[in-house]
Amino acid sequence: MKISIKRYHATRQPPSITQSFEIEEGVTLLEALQSIKAREDATLTFRAGCRSGVCGSCAVRVNGREVLACAYKPKEGDLVEPLRNEAVVKDLVVDQKEAFATLPRARAWLQAYDEAAVVTPEEEKRTEIQSDCILCHSCYSACPVLETLPEFLGPFALTRAWRYVADPREADPKSHIDAVQHAGVWDCTLCGECTAVCPQGIDPKGDITLLRTKSAQYGYLDPNMQSFGSFGLDF
Numbered sequence: 001m002k003i004s005i006k007r008y009h010a011t012r013q014p015p016s017i018t019q020s021f022e023i024e025e026g027v028t029l030l031e032a033l034q035s036i037k038a039r040e041d042a043t044l045t046f047r048a049g050c051r052s053g054v055c056g057s058c059a060v061r062v063n064g065r066e067v068l069a070c071a072y073k074p075k076e077g078d079l080v081e082p083l084r085n086e087a088v089v090k091d092l093v094v095d096q097k098e099a100f101a102t103l104p105r106a107r108a109w110l111q112a113y114d115e116a117a118v119v120t121p122e123e124e125k126r127t128e129i130q131s132d133c134i135l136c137h138s139c140y141s142a143c144p145v146l147e148t149l150p151e152f153l154g155p156f157a158l159t160r161a162w163r164y165v166a167d168p169r170e171a172d173p174k175s176h177i178d179a180v181q182h183a184g185v186w187d188c189t190l191c192g193e194c195t196a197v198c199p200q201g202i203d204p205k206g207d208i209t210l211l212r213t214k215s216a217q218y219g220y221l222d223p224n225m226q227s228f229g230s231f232g233l234d235f
């Protein structure tokens with residue numbers, strides 16, 4: 001069976017090429033990549049760790065859809081590419097620096113600990129799923145907004161921000177809400193691509209909707225609606 005891999009090397013001419021490789025049937029994409037590297041081309045570059053869907057490091061795109069290479073079984077003619085919305089370093093490896101920087105921008109951790117807070121099992125359930133995020137960047141790659149607004153906080157930082165807004169132990173939920181107003185909750189188009197590709201079943205789109213509701217409770221307005229309003233008055 002044959003698959004194609006989009007390869008990139010900054011100093012090669014041209015830097016980007018698509019190469020075809022013969023692979024064994026029934027193996028995972030990660031096993032196929034490892035076999036190509038061991039037997040055919042030692043320069044093939046990709047990222048992987050746990051080989052069992054836990055570390056999130058092996059995410060790539062296959063035929064335009066984000067998958068974990070260690071969990072995906074290739075099919076004849078598949079095209080394997082690096083994730084989008086992050087600069088390619090080499091072949092299937094992207095530079096994750098900018099995407100990771102969205103976490104501190106969204107204040108995606110506990111800001112003030114309320115020691116008196118009691119967490120019920122129901123409340124714990126509400127924030128459990130977001131804690132399963134393996135930071136694979138699949139949702140970040142699938143998000144169409146990042147193509148036109150690179151400073152957008154993106155789905156995994158926003159879903160993690162919601163996790164702490166909804167946590168009863170957070171004594172300062174507003175600090176998260178304040179942090180996600182610029183290039184954040186209101187810039188999402190609610191297309192749902194992030195939710196569709198998440199290997200952990202997390203729903204960033206749903207969490208962004210909840211962040212919007214909470215933002216409104218703190219007095220924030222959708223800036224797009226505000227401009228419609230002033231347009232109406234001027235007209």
Ligand code: SF4
Nearest residue numbers: 143188189191192194
């Ligand atoms: S729902 Fe929002 S965050 Fe998710 S992919 Fe669409 S635009 Fe991006």
Ligand code: SF4
Nearest residue numbers: 133134136137139198
């Ligand atoms: S929310 Fe899902 S798709 Fe996004 S980084 Fe976390 S695990 Fe990956």
Ligand code: FES
Nearest residue numbers: 049050051056070
């Ligand atoms: S190698 Fe860890 S998730 Fe695939």
